[in-house]
Amino acid sequence: xxxxxxxxxxxxxxxxxxxxxxxxxxxxxxxxxxxxxxxxxxxxxxxxxxxxxxxxxxxxxxxxxxxxxxxxxxxxxxxxxxxxxxxxxxxxxxxxxxxxxxxxxxxxxxxxxxxxxxxxxxxxxxxxxxxxxxxxxxxxxxxxxxxxxxxxxxxxxxxxxxxxxxxxxxxxxxxxxxxxxxxxxxxxxxxxxxxxxxxxxxxxxxxxxxxxxxxxxxxxxxxxxxxxxxxxxxxxxxxxxxxxxxxxxxxxxxxxxxxxxxxxxxxxxxxxxxxxxxxxxxxxxxxxxxxxxxxxxxxxxxxxxxxxxxxxxxxxxxxxxxxxxxxxxxxxxxxxxxxxxxxxxxxxxxxxxxxxxxxxxxxxxxxxxxxxxxxxxxxxxxxxxxxxxxxxxxxxxxxxxxxxxxxxxxxxxxxxxxxxxxxxxxxxxxxxxxxxxxxxxxxxxxxxxxxxxxxxxxxxxxxxxxxxxxxxxxxxxxxxxxxxxxxxxxxxxxxxxxxxxxxxxxxxxxxxxxxxxxxxxxxxxxxxxxxxxxxxxxxxxxxxxxxxxxxxxxxxxxxxxxxxxxxxxxxx
Numbered sequence: 001x002x003x004x005x006x007x008x009x010x011x012x013x014x015x016x017x018x019x020x021x022x023x024x025x026x027x028x029x030x031x032x033x034x035x036x037x038x039x040x041x042x043x044x045x046x047x048x049x050x051x052x053x054x055x056x057x058x059x060x061x062x063x064x065x066x067x068x069x070x071x072x073x074x075x076x077x078x079x080x081x082x083x084x085x086x087x088x089x090x091x092x093x094x095x096x097x098x099x100x101x102x103x104x105x106x107x108x109x110x111x112x113x114x115x116x117x118x119x120x121x122x123x124x125x126x127x128x129x130x131x132x133x134x135x136x137x138x139x140x141x142x143x144x145x146x147x148x149x150x151x152x153x154x155x156x157x158x159x160x161x162x163x164x165x166x167x168x169x170x171x172x173x174x175x176x177x178x179x180x181x182x183x184x185x186x187x188x189x190x191x192x193x194x195x196x197x198x199x200x201x202x203x204x205x206x207x208x209x210x211x212x213x214x215x216x217x218x219x220x221x222x223x224x225x226x227x228x229x230x231x232x233x234x235x236x237x238x239x240x241x242x243x244x245x246x247x248x249x250x251x252x253x254x255x256x257x258x259x260x261x262x263x264x265x266x267x268x269x270x271x272x273x274x275x276x277x278x279x280x281x282x283x284x285x286x287x288x289x290x291x292x293x294x295x296x297x298x299x300x301x302x303x304x305x306x307x308x309x310x311x312x313x314x315x316x317x318x319x320x321x322x323x324x325x326x327x328x329x330x331x332x333x334x335x336x337x338x339x340x341x342x343x344x345x346x347x348x349x350x351x352x353x354x355x356x357x358x359x360x361x362x363x364x365x366x367x368x369x370x371x372x373x374x375x376x377x378x379x380x381x382x383x384x385x386x387x388x389x390x391x392x393x394x395x396x397x398x399x400x401x402x403x404x405x406x407x408x409x410x411x412x413x414x415x416x417x418x419x420x421x422x423x424x425x426x427x428x429x430x431x432x433x434x435x436x437x438x439x440x441x442x443x444x445x446x447x448x449x450x451x452x453x454x455x456x457x458x459x460x461x462x463x464x465x466x467x468x469x470x471x472x473x474x475x476x477x478x479x480x481x482x483x484x485x486x487x488x489x490x491x492x493x494x495x496x497x498x499x500x501x502x503x504x505x506x507x508x509x510x511x512x513x514x515x516x517x518x519x520x521x522x523x524x525x526x527x528x529x530x531x532x533x534x535x536x537x538x539x540x541x542x543x544x545x546x547x548x549x550x551x552x553x554x555x556x557x558x559x560x561x562x563x564x565x566x567x568x569x570x571x572x
Contacts, residue, residue, distance in 0.1 A: 009571070012568055016073050017107055026074065029074060029096075033093055034462040035465065036093060037459075037463055039162060040463070043162065054383075059092070059387065059390055061089070064081060064092070076557065076560065077099055077100070084549060089397035089398065090394055090401075095551075095554045096554075099553075101454070101458045102452070102554060102558035105451035113562050115440050117563065119438055119444065119448040119449070123448070124551070137476065138410045139409050139410070140407070140410070140541065141407060142407060149408060150402070152408075155538070156540050157391060158174060163387040165379075166209060166388075169210070173210055184197065184214070184371070189369075197325070197370075199214075200321075201374075201375050202357075202362070202377065203389070206358070206381065215364065217374065218322065219376070220318060221362050231352055233292065240348040240349065241291040242292070243291070243292045249295075249297040250281075250295050251297065290312060292312070292313045294318050295315070296317075297317065329372040330367065349367055357376055377392060402543065408544050409544050410501035411501050411539075411541050411542045414503070415501075416459045417460050417477050417515065418476065421472070424449070457472075463479075468486070469486070470515040471513065480496045482496060483495065502540055
């Protein structure tokens with residue numbers, strides 16, 4: 001009998017944020033994430049200690065998914081940000097960097113955590129009310145009758161991912177393709193409960209990005225189909241291709257022994273019974289004028305041959321991920337049994353053809369109404385392709401969120417500095433009754449508000465990786481980046497041409513001040529104005545819904561972590 005060890009008591013860690021190890025780990029995580037932020041962000045290579053696959057990325061979804069954190073405080077932070085990313089895809093780095101900055105700035109204040117919590121909630125409500133108001137100066141409306149703003153949204157996502165290794169013509173090409181693919185997924189006929197279609201990304205690695213294209217319908221890779229084009233396929237009297245979609249194996253497999261006992265009479269072959277049943281299914285499919293059979297799993301070779309002889313195309317091993325878009329595109333109901341086949345389960349297609357890309361061959365399923373499309377995505381190598389795929393999926397999700405809430409926020413650090421200017425202005429004009437409601441003094445409120453604003457400004461400062469100065473103007477509260485190598489006493493008007501988002505140019509008499517996030521900035525007395533121009537080519541924009549959620553998640557997570565009194569770890 002093996003030796004039994006006595007159970008160890010749990011480890012109690014009081015006031016975890018006061019421990020040096022936690023502060024150092026939090027600072028290290030913050031530094032890693034800040035260095036990844038924006039179009040000039042530095043790339044990270046992640047792999048486990050035993051070697052294996054190496055991920056080169058600057059995207060939060062890839063970094064946080066592969067980064068191992070041991071302390072519970074950091075686990076709370078990363079889990080919170082990952083949950084945000086799973087829901088919105090975008091603004092993960094913004095959320096994580098802001099959360100780290102809020103913890104750092106609030107922790108340094110000589111204000112009780114419960115008071116910080118009340119004041120920060122009030123500051124968050126001021127931000128959200130402002131962002132959702134018509135008077136907001138850092139948001140733009142998205143007009144779906146024009147593509148300019150939508151192109152800016154997609155372009156902003158792609159250019160913020162340097163590991164995709166895209167040049168300007170490639171960014172422009174992919175931006176157009178992603179928007180075109182998204183438009184394919186929007187139903188032509190709007191119903192009460194309209195559902196967006198799906199864009200399926202087809203990988204082609206080792207090819208130029210310029211070779212990428214988008215096609216209506218679905219591409220299913222095959223190595224067995226005879227490459228005659230056009231294909232000879234059975235059609236209905238209405239010249240459509242009837243489709244049967246199976247989500248059950250058609251390989252003639254015997255039942256799993258774990259499902260029960262099977263009694264077989266002498267001389268009976270279960271394999272032949274299964275094959276006969278499959279051939280009976282084939283005869284019914286031919287009789288019902290089915291022209292295309294798609295199976296999620298494997299189709300028996302004899303059934304394939306029978307269907308081919310009757311001009312029915314049989315595609316197997318389609319996989320689970322294609323079943324939903326196939327059903328949505330064709331109107332088919334996935335058939336889950338080879339013993340019961342109802343004609344009501346069939347769907348239809350406009351046409352079927354063969355497409356070839358690089359060394360791959362695909363069967364192209366062309367629908368009557370396009371709600372599903374295929375984005376053939378090319379890039380030079382596997383690493384860049386993986387990063388580009390994540391970026392394209394994020395861009396598509398951003399467009400989906402924008403169709404629900406047709407707004408966008410100014411990017412390039414301008415929303416953060418504009419919000420900081422707005423909060424500084426509002427915090428100076430609060431009435432005495434407001435402080436009484438929050439049970440705090442004016443001084444406490446100003447301290448927390450200043451920490452909140454410095455945290456927002458530190459996110460904007462994280463976009464600068466080359467050591468140049470960062471400015472904000474005193475009219476619009478936007479962010480301006482000065483190239484490195486110029487002294488701080490320079491005439492800023494000679495060194496800046498456009499603000500971070502690109503909406504303001506240096507064409508009027510603007511006054512600038514240095515942004516020094518961690519040391520604070522002088523209070524702006526006036527409320528920042530909204531730019532007069534609302535649509536500009538090559539504007540840098542952020543997803544409104546994702547960034548508003550990121551702001552809330554960052555503050556709520558920071559408050560949760562600051563409020564931790566004990567961490568209890570089981571040591572067994």
